[in-house]
Structures are given as C-alpha cells and as structure tokens.
Amino acid sequence: MxxxxxxxxRRQAIYGWLLLSxxxxxxxxxxxxxxxxxxxxxxFSRGTRRKPTEFVGTENYAELFADPTFWLVVKNNLLYxxxxxxxxxxxxxxxxxxxxxxxxxxxxxxxxxxTPTVLPMIAAANLxxxxxxxxxxxxxxxxxxxGLPSVNWLGQPETALWAIIIVTIWKEAGFFMIFYLxxxxxxxxxxxxxxxxxxxxxWTYTRRIVLPLLMPTTLFIAVNAMINSVKLxxxxxxxxxxxxxxxxxxxxxxxxxxxxxxxxxxxAAAMTIMVIAVLGIVAAVQFFYLDKxxxxx
Amino acid sequence: MKSSPFVKLDGVAKRWNGQLGVxxxxxxxxxxxxxxxxxxxxxxxxxxxxxxAGLELPDEGKILIDTKDVTTSAxxxxxxxxxFQSYALFPxxxxxxxxxxGLKVRRVPKKERMEKLHRALEITGLLxxxxxxxxxxxxxxxxxxxxxxxxxxxxRLCLMDEPLSNLDAKLRNAVRKDIKKLQRDLGITVVYVTxxxxxxxxxxxxxxxxxxxxxxxxxxxxxxxxxxNNTFVAEFVGAPPMALLEADVLDGFGEGKTIGIRAENIQIxxxxxxxxxxxxxxxxxxxxxxxxxxxxxxxxxxxxxxxGLAMMAEGNEIDITFNDENLHVFDVNGQRLAG
Numbered sequence: 001m002x003x004x005x006x007x008x009x010r011r012q013a014i015y016g017w018l019l020l021s022x023x024x025x026x027x028x029x030x031x032x033x034x035x036x037x038x039x040x041x042x043x044f045s046r047g048t049r050r051k052p053t054e055f056v057g058t059e060n061y062a063e064l065f066a067d068p069t070f071w072l073v074v075k076n077n078l079l080y081x082x083x084x085x086x087x088x089x090x091x092x093x094x095x096x097x098x099x100x101x102x103x104x105x106x107x108x109x110x111x112x113x114x115t116p117t118v119l120p121m122i123a124a125a126n127l128x129x130x131x132x133x134x135x136x137x138x139x140x141x142x143x144x145x146x147g148l149p150s151v152n153w154l155g156q157p158e159t160a161l162w163a164i165i166i167v168t169i170w171k172e173a174g175f176f177m178i179f180y181l182x183x184x185x186x187x188x189x190x191x192x193x194x195x196x197x198x199x200x201x202x203w204t205y206t207r208r209i210v211l212p213l214l215m216p217t218t219l220f221i222a223v224n225a226m227i228n229s230v231k232l233x234x235x236x237x238x239x240x241x242x243x244x245x246x247x248x249x250x251x252x253x254x255x256x257x258x259x260x261x262x263x264x265x266x267x268a269a270a271m272t273i274m275v276i277a278v279l280g281i282v283a284a285v286q287f288f289y290l291d292k293x294x295x296x297x
Numbered sequence: 298m299k300s301s302p303f304v305k306l307d308g309v310a311k312r313w314n315g316q317l318g319v320x321x322x323x324x325x326x327x328x329x330x331x332x333x334x335x336x337x338x339x340x341x342x343x344x345x346x347x348x349x350a351g352l353e354l355p356d357e358g359k360i361l362i363d364t365k366d367v368t369t370s371a372x373x374x375x376x377x378x379x380x381f382q383s384y385a386l387f388p389x390x391x392x393x394x395x396x397x398x399g400l401k402v403r404r405v406p407k408k409e410r411m412e413k414l415h416r417a418l419e420i421t422g423l424l425x426x427x428x429x430x431x432x433x434x435x436x437x438x439x440x441x442x443x444x445x446x447x448x449x450x451x452x453r454l455c456l457m458d459e460p461l462s463n464l465d466a467k468l469r470n471a472v473r474k475d476i477k478k479l480q481r482d483l484g485i486t487v488v489y490v491t492x493x494x495x496x497x498x499x500x501x502x503x504x505x506x507x508x509x510x511x512x513x514x515x516x517x518x519x520x521x522x523x524x525x526n527n528t529f530v531a532e533f534v535g536a537p538p539m540a541l542l543e544a545d546v547l548d549g550f551g552e553g554k555t556i557g558i559r560a561e562n563i564q565i566x567x568x569x570x571x572x573x574x575x576x577x578x579x580x581x582x583x584x585x586x587x588x589x590x591x592x593x594x595x596x597x598x599x600x601x602x603x604x605g606l607a608m609m610a611e612g613n614e615i616d617i618t619f620n621d622e623n624l625h626v627f628d629v630n631g632q633r634l635a636g
Contacts, residue, residue, distance in 0.1 A: 188383065188385065190381050190383055190385040191385055191387060193350075193352050193372075193379075193381070193385065194379070194381060194385035194387075194446075195398075195402075196351075196352065196371070196372040196373060197350060197351075197352075197372045197373065197377070197378065197379045197399075198373070198378075198398055198399030198402055198403075198446075198450075199373035199399060199402050199403050200373075200398070200399075200402045201402075204402055208387075208398075209387055209389075212389045213388070213389055295388065295389035295430075
C-alpha cells in the first residue's frame with residue numbers, strides 16, 4: 001500500500017477515536033466502571049470492625065435468595081410492573097386518540113393530560129398523600145358523602161401497593177400520551193379517508209391501520225415504562241416508605257434501604273447486579289424480537 | 298335506457314367559515330363516461346370531488362348517485378372508490394393487503410377475494426409484487442397499487458384526485474393511456490380532478506372547467522377549445538392559450554369587446570399586408586413547429602406557430618393576419634357573444 005493511503009487510513013482512525021472518546025470516557029467513568037465495581041463488591045463479605053472484608057464469591061447472592069423479604073419485594077415489583085406498564089400504555093393511547101380527534105378545547109385537554117408529567121414526583125406524591133389520607137383526604141371526603149367508611153389506603157397491606165400503582169400510572173400516562181400524540185400526527189389524514197371509502201369502521205381503522213403504525217412508539221414506550229417500573233420510587237419515600245410490613249416495597253427502595261439504612265453494601269450490590277441483568281435481558285428481547293415485527297416508516 | 302344521469306349534483310355549495318368553497322355546482326354525469334374537473338389551484342375542483350365522495354358534506358344542494366339521494370350518506374355507503382393524489386396506501390401492509398383491504402372490511406369470502414386480487418393485479422400489471430411494501434415500490438408502481446385498490450371491488454363509480462401529479466412527465470403519458478383504457482374496458486364512470494389541461498383534454502369525454510368555486514363551462518374537449526364560453530376558458534384551454542385582443546385594435550367590432558384568436562389561425566404576411574403589426578419577443582422551438590411569441594400594445598398572449606425550425610430574432614417587427622371566421626368575440630364582461 002502506498003504511503004499516502006496508509007497515512008490517510010491512520011488519519012481516519014485517529015479521527016474516529018477522537019469522536020468516540022468523549023462518550024467512551026464519560027460512559028466508562030460513570031456507567032461501566034461503577035457496574036463492574038458493583039459486581040466486584042457484590043462478591044465480598046460485609047466488613048465489620050472485628051471481621052474484615054473477605055472474598056465470598058456468590059454467598060451474598062445465596063443469602064438474598066434465602067431472604068423472604070427479597071422475594072416479597074421481587075413479587076411486589078413484578079405486580080407493580082405488570083400493572084403499571086400495560087395500564088399506563090393503554091390509558092396513554094386512549095387519551096392520545098381522543099386528544100388527537102376533532103374535539104373542543106383540544107389544547108386544554110392536552111395540557112391537562114400532560115400536567116402530571118411536569119410535576120416533580122415528590123410534589124405529585126404529596127398531592128396524592130392529601131388524596132389518600134384517612135379522614136381528611138379527598139377520597140375519604142367523597143366516600144363519606146355516600147356513607148362509606150374511612151379507608152386508610154396507604155396504611156393497610158392489601159391496598160398500599162395498589163395506591164402506589166395508581167400514582168405511578170397517573171404520573172406516567174400523560175408523558176406517554178405525548179409520544180403517541182406526536183406519532184399520531186405523522187399518520188396522514190388521507191389514510192383515514194381511504195379507509196372510510198373502503199367502508200372501514202372507526203374501530204377497524206384503529207386496529208388495522210393506526211395501531212400497527214404506532215408500533216415503533218409503543219415499543220419505545222414499553223421499554224421506558226419497564227425501566228420506570230424499576231427506577232421510579234421517589235413517591236415511596238413520601239407515601240409509604242415501603243410499608244406497611246413491606247407490602248409496598250419495591251426493589252430499588254430495598255436496595256437503597258440495604259445500602260444506606262442497614263449499611264449492607266454487598267447485598268445492595270448483589271441486588272443491583274441482578275436488576276441490571278434482568279433489565280438488560282428484557283430490553284434485548286423487546287428490541288430484537290419486537291423490532292422485527294414492527295414497521296418503521 | 299336510463300333516463301336520469303348516473304351521478305347528479307344539484308345546486309351544491311360548500312363554504313369554509315363563510316368563505317367560498319364551491320357554489321351552485323350543478324352537473325350531470327352519464328354512466329360509463331369520463332369526466333374531468335379542470336381548473337387552477339383553489340378553484341374548488343377537489344372540494345367538488347370530496348363532496349361527491351362523502352368526505353365533506355355540502356351546505357346546500359343535493360347529490361344523487363344512481364338515482365339514490367346520497368347527500369348526507371357516509372362515504373362507505375356511496376358504492377364508489379377513490380384514488381388519492383398521495384395514493385394513501387397503507388405503509389405497513391403489503392401490496393396484496395392494500396388492494397384487498399376494502400374487500401376484507403366488507404367480509405368478502407377468501408376465495409373470491411383472491412380471485413379479485415389476482416384480476417386487479419393482472420389488469421394493473423402488478424403480478425409478482427404482491428408481498429412488497431409500498432415503501433419498496435417506485436412511484437409508478439405505487440400509483441398502480443392505488444388504481445388496483447380502486448378497481449378491485451368493482452364499484453361502478455371511481456373518483457380520482459390528481460392521480461398523476463406525483464409522476465414524472467414520461468410516466469404520466471403512459472399511465473394516462475392506461476387509465477383511459479382501464480375505464481373503457483371496465484365500463485366504469487370516472488370523475489377525474491386535474492389542473493393539467495392536456496390531461497383533461499386528452500382523457501375526458503366531458504370537461505368541467507371551474508374557477509373560484511363556480512363552473513365556467515361544461516362540454517366536450519373540442520367544445521371548450523373551439524367555443525369557449527368566456528375569456529377565462531379561452532385563456533385556460535389550449536397550449537398555447539388563446540390570444541385576447543382589445544376590440545379597438547381591429548375595425549368593425551365596437552367598443553369594450555374582447556376578441557380571441559388561436560395561434561394556429563394566425564398567418565405571418567409580408568410587411569404592409571397584415572391586419573396588425575407586432576414585435577417578436579421570443580422563439581420557442583417545439584420540434585415539429587416553432588412558437589413565436591408576439592407583443593402588441595392591445596393584445597395579451599399573442600403568438601404564432603411556424604412549421605419546423607423557424608426561429609425569428611427578438612425585436613423583429615412582423616405583420617400578421619387572420620380570417621374573421623376564426624375570431625371569438627366576448628362582451629364587456631368576458632362572456633362569449635353568439636357566433
């Protein structure tokens with residue numbers, strides 16, 4: 001190969017690395033290194049003054065699997081994800097279809113739906129605390145009008161997790177609606193007209209044309225909703241602190257508790273690794289499997 | 298024989314927020330005919346078509362299809378098909394699924410569906426492309442898918458909204474012939490919207506020329522060409538359009554009138570023998586003939602055709618003449634005077 005071609009190739013390589021390096025440095029520093037450090041520390045015992053830290057391999061993981069609270073938290077989180085993801089997607093889609101139609105006060109409707117997204121989660125949680133509070137709360141006040149007994153929504157194990165789920169759906173649905181609304185606006189009006197002339201009902205049009213065309217958005221939202229179902233725990237701090245008797249405890253909250261309330265960093269690290277692994281696998285399935293069956297314009 | 302026309306619009310009007318859309322559209326369309334709605338952008342031709350399709354509802358007037366009053370019927374109850382300017386193909390469905398979409402919606406049995414699909418694809422020359430998505434087709438192929446979808450159900454009325462405007466000039470000529478042949482072979486009634494007068498003149502049995510929401514003239518292409526109702530029609534139809542002269546340029550026509558003359562009826566004569574003296578402004582070589590643009594103080598759009606290559610220098614002064622029988626006379630308001 002001649003000299004100048006070689007030089008050019010090297011120049012291109014250097015150029016490429018220069019473009020890559022800022023992202024590579026930041027990701028390494030703040031994502032890859034912490035992940036690996038977490039994995040590493042999850043394999044050591046918790047050090048005390050008398051007993052120094054030592055390598056224990058998978059013992060932390062075994063301990064977690066034997067911990068009934070861990071399984072309760074996993075079960076809680078699965079229910080939480082299993083309800084919040086489909087319900088918030090369904091509500092977001094319904095709201096978007098409605099807010100995209102020719103209705104009066106369309107701007108107002110859209111803004112109203114979007115408001116929960118703008119509120120910080122902590123503020124939203126305080127708002128809902130006011131709804132849920134027994135006696136004083138809005139729900140109880142409305143209930144008492146119909147002679148219903150006072151219910152401590154957040155204070156009993158049967159309802160606490162559901163109360164949390166409702167707050168999350170309320171918070172997320174408006175946010176997802178915006179994505180659906182944007183996607184709906186890219187569907188040309190004449191597709192609806194063509195379907196009309198062919199005799200398709202509103203429902204057929206939605207099912208056979210609109211929903212398939214919204215699939216890329218649905219996929220994106222589903223991945224986000226899944227991540228949120230693990231990530232979004234701010235409201236737990238305000239509303240229930242995971243109680244009563246761990247009934248509303250989610251996995252990230254438990255990790256936080258392990259690390260900063262019980263100071264059991266290795267257990268927290270082990271749990272974190274498991275969360276990362278599960279999220280990674282699910283996201284991969286969503287992208288690689290559903291992606292093939294999705295039409296992108 | 299049918300006594301009443303297949304499609305009838307009677308005094309149809311549609312206004313947008315009080316502004317004019319179309320006004321007083323009265324039109325009879327016989328079965329099996331090819332009708333072109335022609336006019337410049339914003340003249341209401343597409344609105345008329347959409348009113349006919351049921352995509353808009355008229356503020357006034359009546360629409361009858363096959364003697365049935367469909368003025369307020371839904372689009373799906375009017376038994377018609379439509380080809381959109383953008384084709385409006387469903388991007389996530391294959392060619393076959395696009396074509397049979399309406400049949401599926403109408404619960405046509407699978408066997409019949411496949412037969413009709415095969416026939417429609419055969420007619421439009423799309424066999425072998427059944428499984429392609431619209432995104433994988435060329436513009437001309439997409440256009441044919443839209444046509445296939447329109448004919449597959451066998452509706453007797455087909456509406457077309459500028460179906461050729463997204464094709465390149467060469468393809469447009471070919472598809473024009475295909476559509477015309479299709480319409481004849483299937484014996485369907487076509488209402489065709491276009492802003493291109495060549496398209497309208499070459500395809501249609503009846504041309505409906507519109508302007509500002511009103512019908513200007515309805516007639517066979519040759520009627521519009523040789524007997525324009527008013528100066529708008531005269532200037533819109535034909536390439537080059539009719540030249541208009543102020544009446545006082547010539548003797549014996551009186552004040553305020555407008556005289557129309559077509560380029561092919563003008564002859565260049567030796568200096569001093571002509572009825573008018575003009576200046577050459579441009580020469581356009583068209584192949585078989587050369588179009589010479591002329592300028593005269595009392596005339597607009599004046600031009601003359603010379604056979605073969607016959608360029609003339611700009612600024613040349615030439616004399617022209619024409620016979621009185623080839624003149625079209627319009628009154629002060631631009632309406633044609635008898636004769």
